Amino acid sequence: MATMTAAQKREQARVEYDAFLRACPTNQLLDRLSDKWVSLVVAALAAGPMRYSDLGRKVAGVSPKMLTQTLRSLERDGILTRTVTPSVPVRVDYELTELGSSLAQLMIAVKTWAETNFDEVHTARERYDAGQENARATS
Amino acid sequence: MATMTAAQKREQARVEYDAFLRACPTNQLLDRLSDKWVSLVVAALAAGPMRYSDLGRKVAGVSPKMLTQTLRSLERDGILTRTVTPSVPVRVDYELTELGSSLAQLMIAVKTWAETNFDEVHTARERYDAGQENARATS
DNA sequence: CTGGATCCTCCTAGATACTG
DNA sequence: CAGTATCTAGGAGGATCCAG
Numbered sequence: 001m002a003t004m005t006a007a008q009k010r011e012q013a014r015v016e017y018d019a020f021l022r023a024c025p026t027n028q029l030l031d032r033l034s035d036k037w038v039s040l041v042v043a044a045l046a047a048g049p050m051r052y053s054d055l056g057r058k059v060a061g062v063s064p065k066m067l068t069q070t071l072r073s074l075e076r077d078g079i080l081t082r083t084v085t086p087s088v089p090v091r092v093d094y095e096l097t098e099l100g101s102s103l104a105q106l107m108i109a110v111k112t113w114a115e116t117n118f119d120e121v122h123t124a125r126e127r128y129d130a131g132q133e134n135a136r137a138t139s
Numbered sequence: 140m141a142t143m144t145a146a147q148k149r150e151q152a153r154v155e156y157d158a159f160l161r162a163c164p165t166n167q168l169l170d171r172l173s174d175k176w177v178s179l180v181v182a183a184l185a186a187g188p189m190r191y192s193d194l195g196r197k198v199a200g201v202s203p204k205m206l207t208q209t210l211r212s213l214e215r216d217g218i219l220t221r222t223v224t225p226s227v228p229v230r231v232d233y234e235l236t237e238l239g240s241s242l243a244q245l246m247i248a249v250k251t252w253a254e255t256n257f258d259e260v261h262t263a264r265e266r267y268d269a270g271q272e273n274a275r276a277t278s
Numbered sequence: 279c280t281g282g283a284t285c286c287t288c289c290t291a292g293a294t295a296c297t298g
Numbered sequence: 299c300a301g302t303a304t305c306t307a308g309g310a311g312g313a314t315c316c317a318g
Binding site: 026028029030031033034035036039040075076077078079099102103106109110111113114115117118120121123124125127128129 | 165167168169170172173174175178179214215216217218238241242245248249250252253254256257259260262263264266267268
């Protein structure tokens with residue numbers, strides 16, 4: 001039993017930590033917001049309402065599964081609305097809510113930052129990589 | 140051979156798609172930016188320079204491995220600088236660059252959005268979950 | 279103190295196939 | 299058209315030990 005103490009302590013700490021994180025609102029949303037597909041979908045919908053398959057094409061690379069999963073979570077969070085039109089081939093439209101639009105502004109800002117500063121980041125990377133090579137050669 | 144055609148087509152499409160993504164600057168940065176630890180570290184450093192262990196405590200929940208990994212990638216991208224002071228216990232300080240500071244503004248904006256709109260999101264979630272329950276009961 | 283290296287374990291994205 | 303169900307490989311990330 002004495003040998004279990006350390007492991008037990010760690011396990012308990014982990015559980016408590018998880019509980020702490022779950023209780024932290026910012027962390028909950030930050031996790032959701034830092035999802036790759038979330039930002040892409042929200043950015044895509046910023047241009048206007050879209051159908052499921054339109055999104056699938058516009059987002060490019062997303063599997064049906066991830067697209068559905070992302071859309072469901074965003075709908076749940078009140079970021080977008082899902083409208084089913086029961087025509088002959090079913091038609092489903094997705095549209096940002098007002099809340100979603102405000103979020104889209106942020107996403108676009110991030111996207112713009114990425115586009116604006118890509119050159120600088122790229123240069124920094126090459127400089128860093130060159131430095132690493134030198135360091136390896138010198139050692 | 141004819142039976143391979145479909146698989147080959149798919150494989151080729153995948154490779155081309157990968158190449159496309161790699162060539163897309165925005166996507167490259169978006170992946171990096173949507174990393175959980177990146178946003179937390181950048182937000183933490185927005186308050187000012189910090190030592191390695193300070194960051195470990197402030198970020199809370201990050202393992203040494205992930206902290207180092209995150210810091211290296213951010214250093215490589217020119218988001219922050221790493222300064223080693225060769226004293227008796229080594230001391231390493233991390234500080235945002237100008238580029239990093241501009242990014243931090245965005246991160247803080249997102250964080251602020253999350254804090255501001257958490258109630259609304261939370262309400263939307265409960266409404267959605269209640270609707271799901273009803274749907275299940277009715278079916 | 280600040281990591282590097284290694285192993286190992288989940289988790290989940292994505293491919294595939296099927297349905298209303 | 300708009301999903302759902304199932305399976306699996308790969309990688310992210312934690313634990314642990316070691317070094318400068």
